[in-house]
Amino acid sequence: MGLHGGDPQTVGGYRLLDRLGAGGMGTVYLGRGTESGRLVAVKVVHQQFADDREFRIRFRQEVAAARRVSGAFTTPVVDADPDAERPWMATLYTPGRTLGAVVREDGPLAGPALRQLAVGLVEALRDMHRVGVVHRDLKPENVLLTEEGPRVIDFGISRAADQQTLTVTGRILGTPPYMSPEQLSAPHRVKAASDVFSLGAVLVYATTGHGPFDAASHYLTAYNVVHEPAAVAELSGTVREIVQWCLAKDPVDRPTPDELLGAFRSAPEGDWGARVAAEAAVAPEPPHSRPTRRGLLLAGSAALAGAGALGSWRAGWWDTGARTAGSASRGGGHPVRPLTVSEGTAGLQPAGWSLWRKQVGEQDRHVQTCRASASVLICASSAATGQLAAFDTKTGRRLWGRDARGALELLGLSASGRLVCYRESDDSPAALGRIIAVRAADGRQVWSTPPESVEMIANAVMTSGVIAAVGGISGLTAWHAETGKRLWELPILGGTSRLYAARGHIHHLGDAPDAAEQLLRKLAVDNGRVVKSRRPGSLRPVAFGADTALFRRPDGSIALAAWDEEPVSTSLPDTMVYTESGGHFFGLDPDGTVIAADGPTGRRRWVARTQATSVWDPALGGSLHVAGGRVYVPNPDGSVHCFAAGDGALLWKSAPRPAGDRGPQLSRPGFDVHGGTVYLLTGGRLEAVRPAEAAARG
Incomplete structure (x- = not known):
């Protein structure tokens, strides 16, 4: 940082070399002992506190306490003068x-x-x-x-x-x-x-x-x-x-x-x-x-x-x-917590809750799938020509963009949040695909699979820091999302395959060895070991829980099944798209109805309505998010409804975007929730909102 004009040149027996930082109580300098040559961190109290008798007492306590502590994970005090004109304390640098x-x-x-x-x-x-x-x-x-x-x-x-x-x-x-x-x-x-x-x-x-x-x-x-x-x-x-x-x-x-x-x-x-x-x-x-x-x-x-x-x-x-x-x-x-309702807005919108709003530029008008970390919001398109765009979560400023060679599927962020992982399929006749990981901070590529490693990718998923993909050459292959290291392979038969990621496991639906019917297998994410398997017959998976799963029958009705039991019918609507969270299932109907069901039994726990005039087509995905005990539902008018996952109570709803602020319409929302902040991309507008009621629970 360098010393400022008003900074002292020496304190006690130490010559000050640089500023290390400043806070509300004092300034910390890098100092060197004039006799010993030892480097120390010298904390000097601000003058206004030096004149405060109560503060001097507290600083004297700080020095006494610090002197008593000596360990490998604390910084030892080497000198101090709590009675100086401006009290100071030196610790080993x-x-x-x-x-x-x-x-x-x-x-x-x-x-x-x-x-x-x-x-x-x-x-x-x-x-x-x-x-x-x-x-x-x-x-x-x-x-x-x-x-x-x-x-x-x-x-x-x-x-x-x-x-x-x-x-x-x-x-x-x-x-x-x-x-x-x-x-x-x-x-x-x-x-x-x-x-x-x-x-x-x-x-x-x-x-x-x-x-x-x-x-x-x-x-x-x-x-x-x-x-x-x-x-x-x-x-x-x-x-x-x-x-x-x-x-x-x-x-x-x-x-x-x-x-x-x-x-x-x-x-x-x-x-x-x-x-x-x-x-x-x-x-x-x-x-x-x-x-x-x-x-x-x-x-x-x-x-x-x-x-x-x-x-x-x-x-x-x-x-x-x-x-x-x-x-x-x-x-x-x-x-x-009671909420303050803004004048001129509807429902339970807290006043002053919007962090920022940005109109999406022309170059990003097709992005619509979003994933957020603490610092970066990643949005991707799923058009024939794939595209990634990154935005600063604090300001909405566009950080970088990246074009794919063909179609693009955003898999997610690595466990650390430092890498963005996606599947790219080129436009060659063979439709070769590969997995690519780029840095979330600047979009630079960190690793990728060779194009021939997964031919004609049918499906790819990411869970617990592992990416798994089904292809025509290697069968089912898994890589470490942070390093790109190949973790395991599992030979599978040809034909239709589908992967699902849920609760730290990978579920694979494909042909059984005798090819008579399909086989559903639950795989350990770290080594590919088959944990459980069953022949679902004509059932198709909808959502996976800890020990149960929802299936759709050929007639469209919903059934619940444990791994070792026959499926049983439930009272859950068949028009909904379901997700699992916390051991329970949550669904969204095209008419705006939200439903929660008990994971072990499939019984309804509660039903709520978004009260919106129209909702996204849930079959397109991206329209329901459950995290931190909250259920978030975005609406085409730019509003968001937030329900308590436990009983379906409406905790808050945001106001729709202003009339005339429509922009290009998307087939589904760009939507994610991280740390209590809701990121929503509708009508060409990207917005981050952090309601006070939900700020601590995303």
């Missing part, structure tokens, strides 16, 4: 970027990097808690990623457990998305378990690029922390359950660092990373939660007063007033 910077610039972590982060942070907390120090502000900007592993920095609001807590009327210390419920409602009772809650929130951010309680304002974020379940559906398997354990509302329900170390070290390798957005479903309750679930009782008035009174943000502090927040409840006592 370790090159690296903060976790926040890494995720913003490079995307979320996955695999060994994510595991190393989790284990390192737990060990850092264990070192702190053993000497009686509670950090109280663990967040992505206070985690430094170095070549030697993660380092926890900035003990700015930490305190030793045996020191007296500062009592400041109307102020709460911390950073909203990563604070524990007790830190918001009763800060004087904060103990080591609060850091464990923050750790869980940090790991959600590291895995997905967003926090588990993100909302449009600090107040709404705090409300979500105290009252709402964490948005962890994008995490995988065992790691998701461990993180849910950390995010228990009641501190006594959370694990200790020692328990966490054992849990993280035993988590399967494949669970470290985010699931593909389309597969992120309602996460199950953590098995570690205690039956009392006292965290649910935090919806009481005392917690509301603590979280609802949050006001302006300043220097890492909140100045709070005397306001309290009310809440409404719906079915089963689950709180529903």
